[in-house]
Amino acid sequence: MTPAMRVCAALLALACGACGSLSTLQRDQAARIAAEARSTVVECDAADACARPSPLRELGVRAWAQSTPQQPRHYALLLDYGQDALVSRLDLIRGARRTIDLQTYIFDEDDAGHLVLDELLAAVRRGVRVRLLVDQLSALRQVDTLAALASAHVNFELRVYNPVLSRARISYPMYAWAAACCWRRLNQRMHGKLLLVDGIVGITGGRNYQDDYYDWNPEYNFRDRDVLVSGPASAEMAASFEAFWNAPLSVPVERLDDVGRHLLREGAPPLPAWPYEDPQRVAAMSRAADDAVLVRQGLADAALAVGEVVFIADPPQKHRRDREAAANGVQASPLLHGLIESAQQEVLLQTPYLVLSKPAQAMFERMHERTSPPRVIVSTNSLAATDSFITYALSYKYKRRYLRDFGFEIHEFKPFPEDAPIDLEATGAVEISWNADGSVNIGEPRAPADAAAPRDPGGGVGGSGSGRGSGGGDDGRREPPLSREYAALRYAGIGVQQRVPLKRAGVRFGLHAKSLVIDGRIGVVGTHNFDPRGDDYNTESAVIIDDPAFARALAESIRRDIAPANAWVIARRDKPPVFSGLEYSLAKVSEHLPVFDLWPMRYATSYEFQPGPACPLPLSPFDPDFRDCHEPVGDFPEVNLGFRTLLTRIFTAFGAGLAPIL
Known part of the structure; x- marks a missing residue:
């Protein structure tokens, strides 16, 4: 149109x-x-x-x-x-x-x-x-x-x-x-x-x-x-x-x-x-x-x-016309920010959309400048897994800031995780049966009723977004308009809310969990994506549980999502052989521009863990031996970009103004 x-x-x-x-x-x-x-x-x-x-x-x-009032039990x-x-x-x-x-x-x-x-x-x-x-x-x-x-x-x-x-x-x-x-x-x-x-x-x-x-x-x-x-x-x-x-x-x-x-x-x-x-x-x-x-x-x-449990929620007053009164209704974001900033050893953060508000960026920068900053581990979506292409484009723009200025260790969820808590049989896309010895048989995929998807002998339905998820078909089962967090951008006219096409077929999974673990003792599960939209527009809620056993269980769940079988790790790409300092400076200046961020070289890329005798476990991207155990797999692994390459660059260059509503 x-x-x-x-x-x-x-x-x-x-x-x-x-x-x-x-x-x-x-x-x-x-x-x-x-x-x-x-x-x-x-x-x-x-x-x-x-x-x-x-x-x-x-x-x-x-x-x-x-x-009892003095000793609550949950x-x-x-x-x-x-x-x-x-x-x-x-x-x-x-x-x-x-x-x-x-x-x-x-x-x-x-x-x-x-x-x-x-x-x-x-x-x-x-x-x-x-x-x-x-x-x-x-x-x-x-x-x-x-x-x-x-x-x-x-x-x-x-x-x-x-x-x-x-x-x-x-x-x-x-x-x-x-x-x-x-x-x-x-x-x-x-x-x-x-x-x-x-x-x-x-x-x-x-x-x-x-x-x-x-x-x-x-x-x-x-x-x-x-x-x-x-x-x-x-x-x-x-x-x-x-x-x-x-x-x-x-x-x-x-x-x-x-x-x-x-x-x-x-x-x-x-x-x-x-x-x-x-x-x-x-x-x-x-x-x-x-x-x-x-x-x-x-x-x-x-x-x-567990003992004490706190349920926090923005009240509906957050949506009052009076801006000052509405600001007084914002409760979830300040409480969560204060909880994160209280961390001394480690912050384990899981969000599907890594776009931080300015107050959150300032908070993480302060934390990273401490004499002994806490380790910040982030679980989020890759471009291949996300359901919000434009949001990923903005997070891609700020990867240098996240890694260098905030010290984030970022793990991006794969679209075909090998060991995540998912039920492939329940999707109806594949036939699964078990043998007497416990081994699994995976049969031919079943195409959705409303999509003509390509088949792959070893996989599932094609993940190009051409079926129900993208509004395809005329049988009344198309996905309703405005059915994602970033609904306000759904009518942009260029398909920014559609999932990107992948290089292979399969039932795709994307991260949607919003959770937080502080110092291995406090666990948070809620609705807040830790983003500007949650800070300023949406009313959000969360459960905060100060209990080591619960925090440990939640941390184990998040660490499973960032395991090499389920996620790629983001780290700085190899420096160019010449003029590396000049290249870095130009990229940094370009990144800070709200528009015309056209510098083609990005600071970071995706890496895959390569296990071996010398590499029994994955290493932190800041470990000096990181590259001995990980190999780069490109900025957008698994993605068959085509025209999306251009769109990614467009939104990287011009999309910063959309950050407040992402």
Whole structure:
């Protein structure tokens, strides 16, 4: 679409919005239609709402019973595997006796989203009160689904956070107009994720409600992490949810223009049929969640008993129009920055998008200038693994600063990790079977239903981003607009949010976990990407646990992600044989320019560990023997760039101005 066409589309959206808004009377009428249609039937009259015994909910009961105001007791469970994360959610929902509060950034209408919705509605019919709060830009994609949910049951409430243009869903022209009229509000998103059951046990972390977060996408999945926490900290979670639920920006879905108009025009629709793309996989997940012995032995028994747990969250006041009042609502970023700066020995930081705000850069520079600076190890995405091409381009620009000025040891996640906590079989892209001796057979890949992907005899579906992840296909299963953290850039018109093509086929994985370990004693799991967007625009949350055993478990998980089988290490490239000092100076000057950073030589590149008798373990990139055990593999290993080479250079040269919203 040309710039002129975009302007016309924006003007058209403005005209349509001006004449299409509902009046207050119409909104009230739509709300009445939804309210009158809601079922009041409750299938269970037992005090516990006929809840199924839940080993994970029992952790909450036990923690509260063992706690005193002076000595709180908590249980914490890291959820690394996507399948474990989904089973845990189903177990808690089925075990709920009074309330379920669910807050999320993305809630998609795919298998994972539909499965959780089915479970929530089943809980509603048992007599459990369910409240679902979803950010507008990544809410359920169909207006008729939203209208049906608004009319489903008296025990079910659905609200949409920060509905720009007073709609649940916005089209491309509407987005263009919103970007022109209300850029700051458009970018102010509710990025927190929380599932809280009966006010006693909650799950938070990086995962949304979409196939990609549970290893259910045949092309691309996130290696993510959640933490389940039971005990008194759940009261802080409940208070945070209440603040968002009652915030002025949280609007009952039936009072929004598009949903309200649907109710006025069509009446309250029945819940649509939701055929699963892979019903056998859904059924297997449901059976696993119903196996109390499996859940107890595989999950509940692995929970760690810890003492004090702190849940921190930006309140919705961060999104107030008054800039000074909004600044007072920023809580997560200062607390996390202070925690990082308190480190004495080591900071272990994991973020999918290594773009630091100016305050964070100043903080790391101060830390590196100490007489004895802490070691800072960073786990992040490679260009081959990331789902945000433009964000990687900015992190690529500042590699010299990260390594030389901040002392970062950067490990970039591979798109085909060999030993990560992922479930390749669950993706549905390959056939896997086991032999009697325990060895594995990997069969031919199955192409996604909506993509014609190339096949490789030894791999999986082609990872070019041509299928569901890039909006391909016309069967109604295309990925919804604005479904990533950097949604405000999704309509740039040059595919900056698409994944780059790779040199070989396979089911690709990208890092999405946001975690932190300080000095081997404090562990943090949350939603903050430690980036400018989290500092200034998104509301974020995190769990902080001051416990050596938990910190050790979290550190082991992150170190697994940065192991040579799963990541490349970034280090300075070999110096040129002549004029190395001049080359370095020119590159440094060019890097500091907000535009026209056109110097072609970068300071750093990617290295692969080469084990051997003299190299039993990988070395730090600052070790003098580093190059004896590592060989360079290029700036963008595994990537088949082509035109992307040019785009990378463009955004390296001109993209610094976008850093505040990345």
